[in-house]
Amino acid sequence: MSPRRxxxxxxxxxxxxxxxxLSLPLLGLLARxxxxxxxxxxxxxxxxxxxxxxIGCATLGALIAGALGxxxxxxxxxxxxxxxxxxxxxxxxxxxxxxVVAGVALLLAWGRGGLVGxxxxxxxxxxxxxxxxxxxxxxxxxxxxxxxxxxxAGLRSFDRRYAGAAATLGAGPWRTxxxxxxxxxxxxxxxxxxxxxxxxxxxxxxxxTFAGNLAGETRTLPLAVFAALESDPDxxxxxxxxxxxxxxxxxxxxxxxxxxxxxxxxx
Amino acid sequence: xxxxxxxxxxxxxxxxxxxxxxxxxxxxxxxxDLTVDLSVAPGETLALVGPNGAGKTTCLLALAGLLGIDxxxxxxxGRLLDGGPGGVHVxxxxxxxxxxxxxxxxxxxxxxxxxxxxxxxxxxxxRGEAVARAEEWLRRVGLGGRTRARPAQLSGGQAxxxxxxxxxxxxxxxxxxxxxLSAVDASARIxxxxxxxxxxxxxxxxxxxxxxxxxxxxxxADRIAVLEHGQVVQAGTPAEICARPGSGYVADLVGVxxxxxxxxxxxxxxxxxxxxxxxxxxxxxxxxxxxxRAVSLFPARPEGSxxxxxxxxxxxxxxxGDRLRVRFGGALPLVAEVTPAATAELRLAAGExxxxxxxxxxxxxxxx
Numbered sequence: 001m002s003p004r005r006x007x008x009x010x011x012x013x014x015x016x017x018x019x020x021x022l023s024l025p026l027l028g029l030l031a032r033x034x035x036x037x038x039x040x041x042x043x044x045x046x047x048x049x050x051x052x053x054x055i056g057c058a059t060l061g062a063l064i065a066g067a068l069g070x071x072x073x074x075x076x077x078x079x080x081x082x083x084x085x086x087x088x089x090x091x092x093x094x095x096x097x098x099x100v101v102a103g104v105a106l107l108l109a110w111g112r113g114g115l116v117g118x119x120x121x122x123x124x125x126x127x128x129x130x131x132x133x134x135x136x137x138x139x140x141x142x143x144x145x146x147x148x149x150x151x152x153a154g155l156r157s158f159d160r161r162y163a164g165a166a167a168t169l170g171a172g173p174w175r176t177x178x179x180x181x182x183x184x185x186x187x188x189x190x191x192x193x194x195x196x197x198x199x200x201x202x203x204x205x206x207x208x209t210f211a212g213n214l215a216g217e218t219r220t221l222p223l224a225v226f227a228a229l230e231s232d233p234d235x236x237x238x239x240x241x242x243x244x245x246x247x248x249x250x251x252x253x254x255x256x257x258x259x260x261x262x263x264x265x266x267x
Numbered sequence: 268x269x270x271x272x273x274x275x276x277x278x279x280x281x282x283x284x285x286x287x288x289x290x291x292x293x294x295x296x297x298x299x300d301l302t303v304d305l306s307v308a309p310g311e312t313l314a315l316v317g318p319n320g321a322g323k324t325t326c327l328l329a330l331a332g333l334l335g336i337d338x339x340x341x342x343x344x345g346r347l348l349d350g351g352p353g354g355v356h357v358x359x360x361x362x363x364x365x366x367x368x369x370x371x372x373x374x375x376x377x378x379x380x381x382x383x384x385x386x387x388x389x390x391x392x393x394r395g396e397a398v399a400r401a402e403e404w405l406r407r408v409g410l411g412g413r414t415r416a417r418p419a420q421l422s423g424g425q426a427x428x429x430x431x432x433x434x435x436x437x438x439x440x441x442x443x444x445x446x447x448l449s450a451v452d453a454s455a456r457i458x459x460x461x462x463x464x465x466x467x468x469x470x471x472x473x474x475x476x477x478x479x480x481x482x483x484x485x486x487x488a489d490r491i492a493v494l495e496h497g498q499v500v501q502a503g504t505p506a507e508i509c510a511r512p513g514s515g516y517v518a519d520l521v522g523v524x525x526x527x528x529x530x531x532x533x534x535x536x537x538x539x540x541x542x543x544x545x546x547x548x549x550x551x552x553x554x555x556x557x558x559x560r561a562v563s564l565f566p567a568r569p570e571g572s573x574x575x576x577x578x579x580x581x582x583x584x585x586x587x588g589d590r591l592r593v594r595f596g597g598a599l600p601l602v603a604e605v606t607p608a609a610t611a612e613l614r615l616a617a618g619e620x621x622x623x624x625x626x627x628x629x630x631x632x633x634x635x
Binding site for chain 2: 161162164165166167168169170171172175179180183184186
């Protein structure tokens with residue numbers, strides 16, 4: 001056996017194991033799916049509400065993450081001072097924090113008696129916990145790090161000489177950022193938005209802790225799955241399948257842009 | 268923002284108000300400590316030459332405003348761009364300095380016309396007019412048919428032409444060129460050099476060129492400044508630098524014999540007379556370049572059969588670093604470089620007659 005062939009065989013074992021680990025849960029789900037009852041299970045208005053709420057909140061959350069994350073990423077990419085290191089830890093924290101803990105922390109900050117929540121309610125009458133707004137805040141909170149990481153990576157790999165060339169042509173910093181930098185790092189931003197959206201769509205722990213599980217208001221698809229598991233396991237399976245289909249279609253639609261393509265650098 | 272620059276009474280106001288570039292500054296960056304003192308008149312081309320790391324590109328970036336200076340000042344057409352009493356720094360976008368970088372740096376997401384129109388748009392020209400003027404500029408650099416092409420679809424030479432059109436389209440007062448031919452492959456270099464030559468001739472502002480090699484310096488420059496270790500070690504016209512290189516490096520880089528003329532059937536005919544056999548199939552106007560070390564000296568007509576042999580009178584003998592440069596008169600006024608040991612043998616002195624021999628293969632021929 002040639003060394004090359006032996007290496008290929010050695011590689012085949014862990015690759016098969018990994019693919020099995022990833023595909024077995026899906027196969028399990030498909031094997032148990034009550035196909036005949038599927039239209040009835042998914043055709044209810046609750047499912048429609050949950051799906052619309054999920055997609056709407058995930059989209060809003062990802063957009064907020066993008067709107068706040070881009071300036072943050074630009075600032076983080078601008079240097080490596082001590083304060084940037086501290087802020088970077090803050091940015092990454094939601095990625096590693098158990099979502100339930102994130103929900104508790106959100107509640108303590110934005111809750112009715114919370115640090116920000118109390119004055120917010122006193123002055124504007126707005127309360128976030130256990131509202132759709134709370135779902136969006138939770139989604140934005142957990143999605144932000146994913147977008148910031150992608151955007152900062154894009155900005156750091158951006159060749160600053162292009163910005164210099166734009167400046168010598170008479171473009172100020174804002175025009176240069178808008179017309180040169182942004183389009184050139186667009187693939188990174190797109191990838192960041194997709195990952196942020198996917199993370200927001202799957203959000204469960206922080207949402208149920210901070211926003212509760214109110215049908216039609218804060219019950220997103222993952223929460224609906226959780227609620228159905230006790231009352232109607234078949235419905236839980238059907239909803240899970242729906243989530244798989246939504247996520248997989250997104251990946252399929254954006255398969256070309258999933259990974260930031262190398263920006264063609266003018267030779 | 269620029270603060271009004273008032274000249275103190277009694278200062279040489281005429282010099283400060285004169286058109287052109289006046290740059291005397293110091294800039295420290297990493298291990299580089301750059302000190303330059305340059306003046307360039309409108310319509311004049313100054314070439315910066317020197318070894319890698321000498322500070323040529325840094326100097327150009329400072330003139331463009333992409334790097335700040337530590338001391339001194341930079342003035343263009345009487346306007347203070349950097350330094351002065353108020354510590355002015357006019358940002359690059361407000362300098363009206365067109366820059367041609369080593370790489371074209373075309374914006375990859377914009378087509379050729381949009382790249383050229385970029386500077387016009389940044390200066391408030393309406394889109395339609397900007398695109399029309401960009402297309403006109405592309406025609407001028409011979410790329411009228413590639414206005415819709417993306418940078419990735421252009422060859423290196425074409426991309427650098429678009430970059431040239433892009434820099435010129437904004438009507439800069441100063442053109443800064445950083446080894447503009449270095450990223451282009453040899454086959455496209457000749458055509459691009461000619462294009463650059465033509466466009467530079469039509470540009471009436473200040474031109475500063477970081478030259479890749481002696482040929483570029485001689486092809487473009489009215490004056491040459493030699494930078495070594497951040498210092499201008501020598502400045503003058505190409506002829507002056509060629510005749511009296513101030514150091515071994517200069518002697519190697521620009522101390523070449525360069526003649527303009529025409530090549531026909533393997534014979535180079537000098538514009539001022541004289542001819543040499545060359546190993547080149549080129550036909551037509553040409554520059555012939557040969558290194559002073561390639562010139563051999565003999566007290567009597569050499570034996571054997573070197574193709575190019577003639578007798579000439581020594582005009583001067585000058586030291587250049589650890590070598591001696593011997594200047595000869597005649598229709599092809601050659602400079603020969605010899606070691607001090609050879610000098611003792613040959614008894615070199617002005618007025619002495621020698622036989623010179625040059626191998627045809629030692630003569631490089633460039634299309635002019």
